[in-house]
Amino acid sequence: MNLSSMLARRAAEGRPVRVGLIGAGKFGSMILAQARHIAGLHVVGIADLNIAGARAALERVHWEPERFAASSLSQASSDGTTCLTEDAADLFAFEGIDCIIEATGHPLAGTRHALAAIEAGKHVVMVNVEADVLCGPLLAHRAAKQGVVYSMAYGDQPAAICELVDWVRSCGFELVAAGKGMNFAPPYRYSTPDTVWDFFGWSDEEVAAGDFNPKMYNSFTDGTKAAIEMAAVANATGLDCPEDGLGFHPAGLQDLAGVFKPEADGGRLACAGLVDIAASREPDGRVVLNNIQYGMFVTFRAPDRYTRDCFAQYGLQTDSSGWYASMWRPFHLIGLETSVSVLSAVLRGEPTGSSTRYRADAVATAKGDFGAGDRLDGEGGYKVWAKAIPARIAAPAQALPIGLAHDIRLKRAVRRDQVITLDDVDVRDDLDIFALRAEQDALRET
Structure with missing residues (x-):
């Protein structure tokens, strides 16, 4: 709980944490929006194939033009500004960058960038969960051999789930399940980019007026993004996926401990130790009461009667037996929180979740x-x-x-x-x- 004070000391010594960002899309824009408010965090360079788009993103998040007018990474490093480049390799080659944030969303490009950054001796914060689930365990292994950190991005749901898992284990409770909320019902599975807006209830006029990517929104709707993220969590925590895929069990806050426990004890899981999804819709489409659509959760079991009694005495949400309890975080702010991963990697040498095994x-x-x-x-x-x-x-x-x-x-x-x-x-x-x-x-x- 001391990242801000560690950063303040670095800033006072004139040694800011220096970052290179690859990808100035929505997630990257949210990172940039907060970076300008964090003393001691310096975005030295931004790599994006669309420089005009990157400039537009910076303007949209209220960066003054002079802040990203550096003609080189060296200039940016020395005068505290930011250099834009089309070539991510420039960031890897520049010695004055401590950490690379990969935020392209492209699995092969993300893998390629992470490999190059690790080889260059830089920490990597992998926003790109698509790349992480494809090659994350290998990348984490390569990073460890190189003596750098390979980390999930705090603010995204997988890292927040890993934090909750770590809390359960650090407290000595028995971890039973971990997952996230999601707006899902069985008919959503076969959504396409042509039908996706029907599941959001948006009119053609609302869609036309917004900056919406139908494939991206469809990956959330049909459960693909959930599968990617939960597989990544399994690789980071050692939990398992269900053998026939995620169950997407409808559950609100009051249901988590009763639903995400083994079937043998009245729950919906085949066994303890699984990742899964708390759906915010019933199979018929009705909205689940007190759903956690934007949140993350863990369920856990008391090791003995004394701890079970403490669960009740201190107001935890438990199942009817009192043995199983849940903890959750109701929101995630994606890129607005990702600086936590950067600072943890550079200042502590620790990831905020990392896919250390192929599970x-x-x-x-x-x-x-x-x-x-x-x-x-x-x-x-x-x-x-x-x-x-x-x-x-x-x-x-x-x-x-x-x-x-x-x-x-x-x-x-x-x-x-x-x-x-x-x-x-x-x-x-x-x-x-x-x-x-x-x-x-x-x-x-x-």
């Missing part, structure tokens, strides 16, 4: 019946949704990771809800990604 995967699953020659369109598209399953099932089956399911051709027919495998597609490999994944498989926990 789970998010795999491409067909949204319908498709024939040979059809092309998959990746996360949030028309053809596939992601299922979070244990790596001990995904790896032997050669299941296709969702991060590799974009613009790839089927070479044989698949049926609705079938997990797609590498044998079903014409494999492309423009990053030696399969060699990296094979190396990662050596980190798989059975």
Whole structure:
């Protein structure tokens, strides 16, 4: 609880924490919005393929033009301004940057950037959960060997879940489940970019007036983003995914401890030690009372009667038996909070969650019946949704990771809800990604 005081000392010594940001989209913009208010945190460089878009983002979050007018990273480092570049490699090569924030959202680009940053001896804060679930365990392993930190991004839900998990374990309670809230009902599974706005209840006029990406919103709606994030949490905490994917059990605050416990004790989980989702919709679409749509939660069990009695005495939400309890955080502010990860990495040498083992995967699953020659369109598209399953099932089956399911051709027919495998597609490999994944498989926990 001393990051701010540690940073203040660094600032007083004239040694700010120096950051390079890759990607000035929504998440990156939120990081930049707060960075200007944190004394001692210096965004030295921003890499984005669309420089005009990056400038527009900076203006939108109230940066004065002179603050991002540096002509070089050296100038930016010396005078406290920021340099814009189209080439992320510039950030890796510049010695005056302590930490790279990867916020592109592109799984292959994110993997490539993280590898280069780690090789250059820089800490990495991986906003890009798509890259993390694809190669995060390998990246964490490489970072440890290099003596740098590879971290999830605080403010995003996976890191906040890891924080809650750490709290449970540090207190000596038995961890039973961890997860997040989400607006989901079974019909949402087959949403497409054409139908996604119907699930939000927005009119055509409202959609036209906003800056909305239908594929991005659809990845949240059809459960793909949930699968990606929960697989990442499993890889960071050692919890498991359910064998047939996330259950998306409807549950409000008052239900968490009763729902997210083993079936043997009256809950909805096959066993203890799982990640899952607290859906904010009933199967028929009704809104769940006291839902935690924007929040994260853990459920845990008292080790003995004395602790169980304390749960009741101090007002925890418990199940009817009093043995199982829940803790939650009702919100996450994504990029507005990510500076915590940067400061933890640079000042403490600690990640705010890190995928240190290959425990789970998010795999491409067909949204319908498709024939040979059809092309998959990746996360949030028309053809596939992601299922979070244990790596001990995904790896032997050669299941296709969702991060590799974009613009790839089927070479044989698949049926609705079938997990797609590498044998079903014409494999492309423009990053030696399969060699990296094979190396990662050596980190798989059975």
